[in-house]
Amino acid sequence: MGVLDSVATRVVAGATVRFRPTGNSMVPLIRSRDLVAVAPVDPAAVQVGDIVLARVAGSVYLHVVSAVDTAGGRVQISNNRGRVNGWTSHARVFGICTEVDGTARPRLDGKLR
Template sequence: MTFRPSGSSMVPPIRSRQQVVVAPVDPSKPEVGDIVLARVAGTVYPHRVSSVDPAGKRGQISNNRGRVNGWTSRDRVFGICVAVDGVMRKGAAGKTLTADSDGSSSCGSGPMC
């Protein structure tokens, strides 16, 4: 999925109207510092993962200016930012969702799974 978010909450990694590429994320993979697409108050926004709680299967999401939005369950995280304006994001490789041979998604034993 490609989109152009507006606003300044994720500057500098994402500036307003830059092209952002998001891929479905394996819920076991997000780590602190990753940028994910998560639902907050009914709307989906890019957020930085600021903490993970493996036991609770959730992650804390924040903007890039120090504001913590709160904890969210892994079922509200829809994707991981893999590129911004054509530049690949370090750390995103290997975190995208892969389909098993039966078509189901896999979830390992990582921080948010």
């Protein structure tokens, strides 16, 4: 079980989790080792541009919502470099990034559980 799997488990249980993800796929939105906060989310409320913690094809990512299929109850997840991870159901969207290095993320109203 990886770090993001552990974070997902805690978020699903209702916790807001702060951690420092590594990697450069989300620069400049999130830089490697930035302190981020992820809170439980209502998956049906997420929008394109939100950063979510979601499972896609067996892996957990903290990536951007790049498309929404409301009728199908799913979202498309991508990194911030143009790579699409794929579509995932609302049931696999665990949390939303609420803060990056002390700066609140925009458009959170009505999305938190």
